[in-house]
Amino acid sequence: MAELAIWRPLQELRREIDRIWDEFFGRTQFPERWERFEWAPAVDVSETEEAVVVRADVPGLEPEDLEISLSGNFLTIKGEKKQEREEKKENFYRMERLYGSFVRSIELPAEVEADKVEATYKNGVLKIVLPKKAEAKGKTIKVKVEK
Incomplete structure (x- = not known):
């Protein structure tokens, strides 16, 4: 059957x-x-009226291991996450953490003042604040009421 x-x-x-x-x-x-x-760090790009803000997750890196450059409308973040090596022999059952060099180039949504860019590092997060150029900020025009 x-x-x-x-x-x-x-x-x-x-x-x-x-x-x-x-x-x-x-x-x-x-x-x-x-x-x-x-591997490449995850990034968030946000925009306020005054600046473009980029945050990158770079845990395990020291600020001196990072290089930030600005060329035209592109922000580039370079770095290297080095593998921890110890002299003692370890038998790994699983290795999922990624290591090595990375380069992230991000097109910015507005023109920025290159000489006023600030970068800070806290708890494994790199924060880059890129102030906008005056013409990129836009201008608000108030409407006058006629009586």
Whole structure:
């Protein structure tokens, strides 16, 4: 007697997509393939009336390991996260933290005053405040009421 099987196309599709994803990235079967991936810090870019503000997550880096430059309308953040090495032998079961050099170039939404840029570092977060040029700030025009 034959068994009756329920066909669930969405579940099969999901399994197939997961298999292709895992095969391509190798995360579940070959964790050592993570070593190939380069890392780059996540950034937030926001804008106020006065400035463009960029925040970058750079935990484990020292401020002296960072280089910030401005060229035209592009802000570039460079750095290197060095792997901690100790003399004692360790047998790793999993290594997921990423290390190495990175470069992030961000197009700014407004023209800024290059000579007034300030960068601060606190708790692993780099904050860059880029004051806008006067013409980029815009001008508010009040409407006069005639009587």
